[in-house]
Amino acid sequence: MACPICSKDSTPRYRPFCSKRCADVDLARWLRGEYTIPGPPLDDVPSGDDEKG
8 A cells, every 4th residue: 555645655553654754744734624525615514503492
């Protein structure tokens, strides 16, 4: 399996990454919001607080 950051072979210790550096790069991208999960904008999703009961 290739590392998703640099395409080198992954190592069992950091799988799916090849090193701690690449794992940290991936984590930083998540924390900065560079990755998104497809779906409707949160403003369009009902929160459930609108229900009365």
